[in-house]
Amino acid sequence: MQLVEAVRSKSQPLAEDYCRHYDKVAERFDYHPWQAGEWERRADWLASTHSERAPRDSMIEVLTAYNLKQGNDHEAVRQSLALLAQEDTLVITGGQQAGLFTGPLLVIYKAISIIRLAREASATLGKPVVPVFWIAGEDHDFDEVNHWFALTPQLAVERYRLEHPTGKREAVSRLDFDSWADALAKMEEWLQDSDFKPDLMARLREFADVSRTLTDYFARIMGWLFGAHGLVLLDSEDPALRRLESPMFRRLLADCDELNRCVLDGSAAVAELGYTPQADQTPGQANLFFYDDNGERTLLYRDGDGFTNRKRTFRVEKAELERLVEEEPWRFSNNVMTRPMMQDYVLPVLAVVLGPGEIAYWSLTREAFHRMGLWLPIIKPRLEFTLIEGTVHKNMEKFGLTYDAVMDQFDDFRQEWLMDQGQYEVEELFSETRRRFLELYRPVMETVASLNPGLAKLGDTNKQKIVEQIEYLRNRAADSLQSKFSSGLRQLDRIRLSLNPLSKPQERVYNVFAYLNRYGSGWIDELIVTSYDNDGKHRLMFF
Template sequence: MKVLYDQPIENNHFLHDYQQGEPSARQLFHYAGDTQGVQDRLRYLDGRSFERRRLKQLLQKYNDSLYYGERAVAALEKLESEEAVIVAGGQQAGMLTGPSMVISKALSVIKLAEKEQKRLGRPVLPLFWIAGEDHDWGEINHVNFPVDGHLDKTRFEGNFLPNVPVSEQPFNAEEAEAFVEEAFSKLRESPFTKELRNEVRVLVHRSVSWSQFFAEMMRWLFKETDLIMMDPQQPEWRELGAPLFKSLLSKPGKINEAVYQGTVERAKAGYGDVGGINFDSGHLFYHINHVRHLLEYSDGVWRSRRTGDVMNTKKLLRESVHSPFLFSTDVVTRPLMQEQMLPVLHFVAGPGEMQYWSLLKPLFEALDLRVPVVQKRMEVHYVTRQVQQAAEKERIPFRELLNLPALKQKLQEVKHAALEVDGKAKAARVMEEMKEAHAALADEWVRQFPSQESFAQENWRRIEKEVGYLGNRLDAEQERTVQVHIQRLELIIGQLYPRREPAERQINILFMLNEFGACLPEQVSAKTDWKSGRQNIILL
């Protein structure tokens, strides 16, 4: 394995400016990602108090329940120290960990924590926040593998409850194992397949929920690291979150005003809207028989967006204190929950998350909190030997493999260069030239035999088809002379950018583990260094 590094050219205006440290983007946050920003954040955390012993107990209890949780449990002993801080990142609990960008994010959390602990000389713990309260089942109920040149989706077909959090979805080990077996059936039999299948089966039968299965998989893949797993959907965590739930219910106008102010400040900085923000939302979910109801607040009344039913405000406030497990946060207020409970130094975000976080500074300030240092996660691109060989033969530098527009342009140039004559265009010109002459002939046919007009029309369709076929055949025969080059370029694009999107956003990591072994994530971790937004090109 060899690792090459590169920094992507950010096409998004905001992300480009943020990564470049432009004041227009950085002013939307409390801290810059430089040395001074980190020191300022540390001073702020050192001035706050956290329920460290309780945090340690809850996290140790959860991680100790995981088959490979021993390293995480040991690392958590440091959390009672007033100097201990956290690097956090998170994701939904996807099937078999979901797309491999989840692994990239966990790797980013681990490497940044390692770097900061060494640099700062104080405990820095890596923590992965499982968004177990999320209920978008369609986003996570499947995995994609490349099969015969295309992406094949394996979907879980077992029992599920609509609009119920992932952590509370029914989990049946036999159904889960059937899904795992179907997924493995899409992979070729390799020297690693049997061991992988057996390991995953063990983790399935240890699990009692989909979020635990996710956590089991993550700790297995990073068992030689200190990565700490956390599922805030557990009732104990929502007890700690009770003060936030009460605050959100007590001052909804102030909360929405702050969210709106965040959009105003972003617009003033010169950046576009962030989709999906509802200014009537209470940014809080209320659970009725496990089903999540987004609470909306307007005209002094709380309502369920799902049903329109009016909610009793006094009852909601009472339950936020005595039954906090009935509430959960949304994408806007989840960061507040994290900030309230944990001493987070850095938050590692994907590009979409960073857009949301750019709105949150006024909201944090409304609750006397501050946004942590936000870092863009690293990317990890796995380049097989097959792709490397194709790139070498086409004289494409390995770093250029991440430039999709350049690859597509090169493919078109190869195809165009093969066409000494544009057969399709030439066939179209021939048809245009023939059209008038054929029309005259057809008119004569109709004059002589009016009852057989359709014969002339069918004759013209046959001519169009045959001339078009000749033009296409001319192009195809010319392309055949450069087909080997086209196949290499299509192989490169197909493996690195299936459906013209980066593979890490689509392909599940199990595909790579089946080819290169379960130790792959740890090998990558050992050979990579942290840098915000860095592209890691893994030459396998």
């Protein structure tokens, strides 16, 4: 394995400046991500405020039960939980929705980032720091998690998707699936035969047999990949966790008006810095979700002394919500603005690992954090990689194609290469033929028009037919040329589809199992232990 840095601008301008020009955005955060001493400053603050978070013994009880339930019972996980029971142990966390077969590669890179940073922080502070992956099982955006993509042998990027089992706006962790058979059959079809395939498919079937929901399936796979590295899993929709979160839900509900104002102020401050706020905020938004009597997860809005949904199709009094938050806390969940604060209440968060969009989200929350008596934790960008397989790399060298050229100039390069194979001469020949024909035909048109004006239209029609025949022959010649050089074109297309599928970074499209199938899981372990900085830079990994 070889790692090479690649200078790529992030898709989110605020996140780009966070990583490259922190001073531009420093006022939106509480800790400098690259400055010495910040680990210690955050650790000291956590030590001084430990009594304001959820009881540690209750938190350990919830995490232990959940990881045992999901089979994440590795010795390293048990050790992480034992360390977390100590009052001075801190946490590096980060999270993602529970995607089918783990979703895109970036999920894997986030887990790697969390594990590596926990080790780095522990070495720096001289105290235990445990990696915790926060599964966003409370999210109801099913279209975000119900699919995965694969590059087929026919060089097509194909998608498999699950159908929603109920059609209701329910948290992903509440959606039961009767069978994973179709998804497993498609995975087996799309994976090429390899030494690793039988074991992979056996594991996926084993996990499917004991998984009721997408979150269950996701947790089983993540535990298998990362449990040996001590990664502790947490499901934000876990009913036991909801009971632990009840006091914080009570605070968020009681202060929702001021918190909404804080988020609106944060959004305005981000806009004043010249960035587009990542999330839409409206006055009256409570930034909490609630399960109504129909079992639908709906965002709450203030309505006088009570609350309603966006369409005002139901209403609930504040006193009733205050009762339910005590007696039925599982009917509440966080939105993107309150989840960071809930995370800080549940866990002693030293630092959080975020993607570019998440960094932009969190930049809106500083005032809200302070309102709740919290500080934003240290924010570290997740690691970014593009995996470049040996054959693809060999062909890139053959064509003299760099990674940047593939990402930014591929279509131009492909066309220029084809021209160099002879298409330029063909194009020139037909262009010259067309020009000379039109030049020779002009006096003919002028002569027939002078003899009989009615012949001008006929002459023009005749001219267009001849031009169309020239163009027809030109297109056939171009097709023949492409067929002649189809092998080279296929190699070029394989490069593009490997690195920039659907005109998106590889890590946002492809699933990890194609690479596990070809190379095993050793490369994941190497990415965890190899020495390199978590500096927000993109890296190319050559197999």
